[in-house]
Amino acid sequence: MKFKFEGLMIWQRAMEMGEVVYDMVGRFPEKEKFNLSSQLMRSADSVALNIAEGSIDQSNLEFKRFMGYAIRSLAEVVTCLHKAFRRSYLTKERFEVAYQEAFELMNMMTAFKRKIK
Template identity: 45%
Template sequence: MADSYQNLDVYKLSMKFAYDVYQIVSAFPDFEKFGLSSQLRRGVISVPSNIAEGSGRQYKKEFVQFLFLAKGSLREAMTQLELSKMFGY
């Protein structure tokens, strides 16, 4: 499992998502630098990071747990993107 995570579609999509969010938050107002934009960046980085980390675990059950963590981070980021939209960013 450890060498194959980069070939997983979910990993590739999460990397693209993280890249896209970074592009979006670069246009946020300066006062959000340490607020919403920072939180969003941490959240989207967490998604592919958890996939990669979990794939390096010894047991499949551990990998599944990291996938659930990635899913939680994704939902957190989606919520923050909804707020960003509400703020007009």
Template identity: 55%
Template sequence: MSFKFKKLRVWQISLEYGEKIYYTSLSFPEHEKNNLSSQIRRAVDSIALNISEGYVGQSNAEFRRFLGYAIRSISEVVTCLYKAKFRKHITDEVFDSHYDTAFQLMNQIVALRNSLK
């Protein structure tokens, strides 16, 4: 027996993305530990958490609402990535890779949300 949200591709991608961001954040300087590192980790984890929480809700309307929260979390991750890039904690290549994944994931979540009535 397993939770049905495990079958959602957006949930699977968000889990993988969370791990990639986590390992990237480990390279941030120590002085960012309680600031940017913590913020980006919480934001990226929130994506998968909101997808799973919304999926087990009672209605499509509730699931749509939680997908909206997941989209907002993606925006927060992207903003943290910009901060990390501006502060020279990540390279342009690392930024571009994470940004592209965020953009693709956001579009997939939006498509899923739009498919729900």
């Protein structure tokens, strides 16, 4: 690995979550293509993107700021998951799996952010 962020477990998990979300929204109705599907994909991708951007040649204060952006993006993902479940685009099982992954990632990210001095 040549980039610092590639070695971060939070980045690796965020990358995987982005791919799971991408697959998930492919099953949403066509009418959501430019609404919930797009928003969910963008927010999921934003988590890993902000972790990567913050880790490269930034001060620790800047890195913490970008981690804050990543955490807020993950909160957006969770809200979109709730919307999708309420609209019956996700089964209860699929929602719970995605929700648990997001919850674990959120805990990891907030702990990581606290450790940045």
